[in-house]
Amino acid sequence: MLGFSVYLDKDLTADDHNYLLGMRNAGFNEVFTSLTGLNDEAETILKRLNQLTSWCKDLELKVMADVSQDDLHYLGYDLADVEKLKTLNVTGLRINDQVLMRFVSKLSKSMWVSLNAIYLQPEDITHLKEEAANFDHIRALFDFYSQAETGMDESWFKKKNQWLRKCNLETAAFISGDGVKRGPFFAGETTLESQRGVYPLAAALNLKDLACSNVIVGDRLTSETIKSFARYTKEHAITLHVVDEESSLLEENHWHNYLYLAQDIVRLHCEGKLPELEAQELPLDRPAGTISINSNGLNSDEVHITKRNLPADKEVRIVGKVCASECSLLSHIEPEQKVVFKKLEK
Incomplete structure (x- = not known):
């Protein structure tokens, strides 16, 4: 699942x-919203939620609403009254405080329930089994951390996530967006501190590598990043925006990674032969993200992208550089995967 956030602190x-x-x-299919920490009247909050769920129904998007038991009471609802909760017209509820598992079990038979991952303990799983909960409708959701330096340690996340998966629970976590950030810290809504400020698609792929089932973007995405996600979901393609492009050969050709992963470079090949380019008179260092073509006629259908800083090479011609923020994508390019180059608009 790929989710994204739309918040209800103002009219839609x-x-x-x-x-x-x-x-x-x-390619996103779920909306995360929050009913916590809102200072508006209950009627206003419910009106905004109704507008969101109505739009999402038309667009066939699921809606997961973050709540606490106190928030539900403020809005006139109770976890014990499942039939009334269903009138919220959400796909599921994310309960962000500790709750009796008998309520969760009952709710899981009618809608999705996301539980705060850090609270879940072995005894909770035992209680859910005793209450015959529908585990197909229960997800463990790791929180986001808005303030810099408060995000989760990746190794701790990995261990907790592995345990939750062994308990047959889907897991979900947040990545920060590269668009407008939420206050009061404006530092990105991310689960892992190591991913704060990381290019969103790279962060999403990193969570996938960590066996996290579902990814939710906590902030807005820019239009170009949305397009990059679209190419990934529809074509399994990685988009790289290029700066200092010397030649149009990058955008004009169809590129795929080799059958294996090279250690130091991404080794891309195209169907046709590339134009012959002379090496620079003065060989240049090749920091991570440098795109080059061989000038000696060897492997003439290839371009190479450095994954790490490499020394100058008199046999290559540098033809461009990957946008610095997207260099984090390079380690996620798989064998034979399609790569699309786009010129970075100033």
């Missing part, structure tokens, strides 16, 4: 609807 607008549409078209 046409821009919000367009964002929902764009994200749906890019």
